[in-house]
């Protein structure tokens with residue numbers, strides 16, 4: 001079996017459906033719904049709440065992260081853009097395992113392409129996209145050790161997958177991880193009777209040229225998508241009081257943006273570019289389709305996107321507010337605080353145009 | 363603090379080696395917290411012990427915040443089957459939480475020679491570090507030289523290392539530091 005396909009050409013974009021279960025509007029969320037927030041983990045919806053941000057009343061959806069109970073609030077109007085999706089069904093999960101158990105040995109070798117595509121898969125690829133990141137980096141690791149940032153990306157993707165599998169199959173995370181690795185690295189003598197795996201996630205092409213966006217924007221975008229957080233250590237987020245700071249933990253601090261830079265050995269300056277791409281927010285015009293772009297409108301959307309991004313209120317950063325849950329472990333604030341530096345740094349990078357997200361091919 | 367609880371008799375010298383090794387791996391005080399009985403109704407139909415149920419029902423030991431408790435049993439452990447079948451079970455940990463159990467049933471024969479006993483101890487310590495690693499939020503690692511590599515992996519040598527790789531070690535240290543502050 002071959003690995004996930006390369007990002008495809010523009011013409012194909014029209015055929016990309018939204019990843020299954022993507023939440024296109026906050027009104028789709030009901031209390032007790034279980035959702036995957038790619039930058040945070042598996043969450044349960046608590047309900048609506050109203051908060052005053054900089055003197056303005058704003059509507060939020062309040063969620064609780066399953067693994068530690070931390071409270072997470074997202075402005076309702078941001079819901080379509082954060083990659084929020086329903087926890088995979090049993091049938092989808094079965095497909096994921098048949099995918100994980102299949103053999104493929106052609107990992108993407110261009111780290112720049114790989115890292116960027118993987119970031120997209122985590123946010124917009126649904127559960128299969130997360131599994132693709134884990135499997136892709138795992139198979140690459142058999143050729144050579146992963147560079148630091150990708151080692152973290154691997155760990156974060158694994159964290160997300162472990163918890164989604166746990167919730168979807170109703171088993172403790174420790175067992176979910178054994179299931180995953182049983183499929184990825186079967187013991188000697190074990191052969192699986194595999195069904196054809198689901199079609200891999202297709203990623204639409206990205207704009208080739210990107211216009212700089214106001215620096216603040218990029219920071220805000222980062223915050224919104226929390227892409228950096230895909231490098232997240234979820235545990236450390238709960239102490240933070242403000243959204244951005246929150247994501248800061250392993251979030252923006254060690255986010256894609258940061259990581260790209262470190263990878264100079266492998267990719268040099270290009271890393272920064274990839275970083276920028278990942279963090280821009282999806283266009284507001286088509287909330288229902290969030291992270292992944294309806295192919296056809298893409299060019300048009302691109303134009304709209306930049307202004308949209310620029311129009312983003314500076315206050316957006318504070319939008320996501322997290323309160324420490326009672327059972328949250330102590331000491332998280334220190335970590336979050338420690339990461340503020342990198343967050344800022346990320347924000348200082350020249351921004352790029354909004355990214356197009358991949359969708360799942362049916 | 364890591365507290366070791368035995369559900370089978372182990373040689374004091376083996377336990378001393380284990381205690382020392384866990385202390386070195388995590389930099390956390392490690393002590394023996396006594397013996398407990400295997401709960402009565404955790405046996406599965408094939409004579410193994412239901413790992414999840416065992417951790418739920420085994421008699422607790424006194425703990426303080428962020429203590430980790432490692433139970434050691436002699437009988438083989440069972441997990442519920444997953445989508446592709448039941449993975450081999452060397453242990454089970456409540457990821458990020460307090461309790462884990464490991465079994466000595468899959469270890470190589472302890473034997474009577476110095477070399478075989480040493481190999482047995484090292485493998486026991488490796489599985490203990492693996493389980494406690496999960497309690498400190500560590501996931502599995504692709505590095506076969508790391509204690510967090512899956513215990514059944516074909517990449518694992520006969521006498522695998524009992525250390526954490528630098529990534530896993532750094533992550534555990536970060537988690538432990540956070541817990542302390």
Ligand SMILES: [Zn+2]
Pocket residue numbers: 492496502512
């Ligand atoms: Zn394990």
Ligand SMILES: [Zn+2]
Pocket residue numbers: 503504505508509510511526527528529530531
């Ligand atoms: Zn490791």
